[in-house]
Amino acid sequence: MPALQALIFDVDGTLAETERDGHRIAFNQAFAEAGLDWDWTPELYGELLKITGGKERIRHYLDRWQPTAPEVEDQKAWIASLHAAKNARYHELLHGGQIGLRPGVERLLLEAREAGLTLAIATTTTPENVLTLLRCTLGEESIGWFAAIGAGDVVPAKKPAPDIYTHVLKELQLEPEVCLAFEDTAAGLKSATGADLATFITQGYYSRDHDFTGAIAVLDGLGHEAEPCQVIAGPDYLAPAVRLEALVELHASQA
Numbered sequence: 308m309p310a311l312q313a314l315i316f317d318v319d320g321t322l323a324e325t326e327r328d329g330h331r332i333a334f335n336q337a338f339a340e341a342g343l344d345w346d347w348t349p350e351l352y353g354e355l356l357k358i359t360g361g362k363e364r365i366r367h368y369l370d371r372w373q374p375t376a377p378e379v380e381d382q383k384a385w386i387a388s389l390h391a392a393k394n395a396r397y398h399e400l401l402h403g404g405q406i407g408l409r410p411g412v413e414r415l416l417l418e419a420r421e422a423g424l425t426l427a428i429a430t431t432t433t434p435e436n437v438l439t440l441l442r443c444t445l446g447e448e449s450i451g452w453f454a455a456i457g458a459g460d461v462v463p464a465k466k467p468a469p470d471i472y473t474h475v476l477k478e479l480q481l482e483p484e485v486c487l488a489f490e491d492t493a494a495g496l497k498s499a500t501g502a503d504l505a506t507f508i509t510q511g512y513y514s515r516d517h518d519f520t521g522a523i524a525v526l527d528g529l530g531h532e533a534e535p536c537q538v539i540a541g542p543d544y545l546a547p548a549v550r551l552e553a554l555v556e557l558h559a560s561q562a
């Protein structure tokens with residue numbers, strides 16, 4: 308395996324627990340403001356997360372759960388405006404400091420930068436959501452840490468399709484063999500491995516029971532001294548905190 312050159316991160320659930328603490332709450336706020344009596348409970352939201360993309364999730368909810376919705380001329384535009392309202396509420400939650408990075412994420416990003424590795428993002432969420440998360444957690448300058456930020460509708464097919472990872476690899480002008488992807492869901496794993504990327508899983512609140520067959524390791528987080536991580540599948544040397552040198556070793560051990 309050629310030497311590791313880049314780390315590519317998913318956002319929601321991987322960099323931060325944004326679904327549990329942010330998007331779900333913001334969706335419900337937007338529904339209430341629009342006069343809808345929809346309530347996305349944590350349980351229902353876990354189901355709805357099978358559909359990636361906020362607009363796609365709302366459409367699926369309308370189709371699958373047949374809730375009451377106002378008669379509108381242009382349903383696509385109506386969903387887009389509901390989604391924009393959700394994102395406005397989501398940004399308020401981010402600015403309010405309610406959503407922090409998962410343990411160990413900042414450490415690993417800093418270690419990778421120190422070692423001269425390329426950093427990138429491949430996500431389904433809206434570009435402005437990524438930028439606001441970075442601004443509110445790591446500061447404005449952190450946006451420049453990422454050589455490529457592939458997000459949202461830049462590709463027509465969202466995860467589990469591999470398109471967003473293929474798009475990012477093209478932007479980075481790197482082959483998948485020299486990169487490592489970080490994901491938290493089965494859909495994300497399918498997307499990354501579909502682009503031939505070795506994929507490291509930090510399972511999260513909504514993905515504890517996902518099937519991660521095909522991942523190079525599965526942990527419950529990246530861990531740090533105060534909050535050590537557990538290895539669910541993979542070498543013990545990854546715990547108690549996933550260090551860059553351990554990732555380099557793991558990547559090199561892949562056939």
Ligand code: XBP
Pocket residue numbers: 317318319320326330358359360361362390429430431432433436466495
């Ligand atoms: C997660 C998603 C997104 C978010 C909401 O993306 O599926 O849809 O739930 O964001 P990822 P939007 O794990 O790839 O970061 O409403 O902006 O889609």
